[in-house]
Amino acid sequence: MTAGSDYSEVIAVDVALRRGAFSLEAAFTAGLGLTALFGRSGSGKTTLIDLIAGLATPDRGRIAVAGHVLVDRRARIVLPPHRRRVGVVFQDARLFPHLSVAQNLAYGRVFARLPHDPAEFDAVTGMLGIGPLLARQPAGLSGGERQRVAIGRALLARPRLLLMDEPLAALDEGRKAEILPYIERLRDEAGVPIVYVSHSVAEVARLAGTIVVLDAGRVAATGPAEEILRRADLIPLHGEPGALLDMIVEGRDPRTGLTRLTGQAGMLLVPDLARPKGATVRVRIPARDVLVATEAPQGLSARNTLPGRVLALASAGTGVLVEIDCAGAILTAQLTEAAVRDLGLVPGREVVAIIKSAAFDPAGFGTGRPTIAI
Numbered sequence: 161m162t163a164g165s166d167y168s169e170v171i172a173v174d175v176a177l178r179r180g181a182f183s184l185e186a187a188f189t190a191g192l193g194l195t196a197l198f199g200r201s202g203s204g205k206t207t208l209i210d211l212i213a214g215l216a217t218p219d220r221g222r223i224a225v226a227g228h229v230l231v232d233r234r235a236r237i238v239l240p241p242h243r244r245r246v247g248v249v250f251q252d253a254r255l256f257p258h259l260s261v262a263q264n265l266a267y268g269r270v271f272a273r274l275p276h277d278p279a280e281f282d283a284v285t286g287m288l289g290i291g292p293l294l295a296r297q298p299a300g301l302s303g304g305e306r307q308r309v310a311i312g313r314a315l316l317a318r319p320r321l322l323l324m325d326e327p328l329a330a331l332d333e334g335r336k337a338e339i340l341p342y343i344e345r346l347r348d349e350a351g352v353p354i355v356y357v358s359h360s361v362a363e364v365a366r367l368a369g370t371i372v373v374l375d376a377g378r379v380a381a382t383g384p385a386e387e388i389l390r391r392a393d394l395i396p397l398h399g400e401p402g403a404l405l406d407m408i409v410e411g412r413d414p415r416t417g418l419t420r421l422t423g424q425a426g427m428l429l430v431p432d433l434a435r436p437k438g439a440t441v442r443v444r445i446p447a448r449d450v451l452v453a454t455e456a457p458q459g460l461s462a463r464n465t466l467p468g469r470v471l472a473l474a475s476a477g478t479g480v481l482v483e484i485d486c487a488g489a490i491l492t493a494q495l496t497e498a499a500v501r502d503l504g505l506v507p508g509r510e511v512v513a514i515i516k517s518a519a520f521d522p523a524g525f526g527t528g529r530p531t532i533a534i
């Protein structure tokens with residue numbers, strides 16, 4: 161990509177397909193970084209992945225990646241999967257059981273007709289932390305290790321796009337936590353755009369720059385992750401609204417032992433994070449963990465109070481979702497209608513958002529800036 165090119169169009173999809181009673185009609189564009197295809201079971205996520213990978217052909221439409229047309233039904237272009245330069249990582253790693261890790265990795269390369277490149281091999285195995293596993297057989301690896309090898313195999317074929325179809329779904333919580341930092345490195349360092357299927361809000365909140373929400377074969381919404389995840393009208397799909405804030409680690413607060421983060425919204429104290437000073441972190445703050453006051457509170461144990469202004473109110477299930485603009489960063493608070501009435505909350509009203517430090521789940525902190533705008 162050259163500077164000034166439109167980063168929102170690294171991937172351009174506009175397709176239709178009927179499969180039995182199910183019909184998919186989906187159009188979206190996405191840029192570099194990680195784009196999550198998010199939706200309930202049966203919404204069409206895997207069908208869309210199949211169409212991009214070439215495992216199924218749309219009845220109508222066009223798919224292009226980095227300016228290369230993979231499918232254009234009107235122009236009668238349907239590239240076979242092996243000519244698409246699209247890597248796929250499935251829920252199960254699908255490694256060859258009779259080959260070692262090193263041989264599995266080399267296979268991706270052979271299949272793509274690329275010569276062995278020791279420097280690239282070392283870079284990929286280093287990034288994914290699989291160097292020590294090279295002589296092992298897949299049967300002896302943990303689920304997370306297997307997935308890292310599957311990602312390495314896909315990357316070594318130098319894809320223009322990496323598709324990941326629920327790559328963590330078969331792993332327990334511990335293994336998921338172990339592999340997430342590698343997926344973040346992949347997103348930030350490999351320079352390959354990723355389309356990532358998940359129906360986990362926590363996963364998508366941590367990883368995605370862009371979210372495409374699918375519902376019954378249609379794109380219900382698409383946009384930056386922070387916008388999609390706070391929308392009240394999408395609660396039936398994502399379940400729980402919340403804010404995403406990109407913040408910087410300032411260091412350990414000597415008085416409390418908590419980690420001090422700074423960002424657009426102000427300063428937050430969160431449970432001790434093993435991240436270096438200056439590191440960027442992505443923090444998710446669910447709306448139910450935010451309280452609202454109309455004056456700075458006195459004698460309150462909560463550590464985090466951010467001044468802001470009510471931006472909008474939207475009815476959300478049995479309550480009200482209040483959007484608060486904290487110096488340009490937008491927080492959301494889930495309140496009862498009675499609380500909104502009692503506090504006199506209307507757009508423009510100055511308020512203080514209060515978040516308990518204990519509300520932050522250290523396992524949910526992402527790294528880096530997930531959207532790379534060029």
Ligand SMILES: Nc1ncnc2c1ncn2[C@@H]1O[C@H](COP(=O)(O)OP(=O)(O)OP(=O)(O)O)[C@@H](O)[C@H]1O
Nearest residue numbers: 179180181182200201202203204205206207208359
């Ligand atoms: N080959 C097929 N023939 C007929 N219907 C199909 C076929 N493949 C998938 N479907 C249907 O298409 C719909 C979308 O399936 P798809 O696997 O794309 O959903 P999904 O969002 O990936 O779901 P999940 O999260 O459960 O994996 C489902 O109703 C499914 O039953």
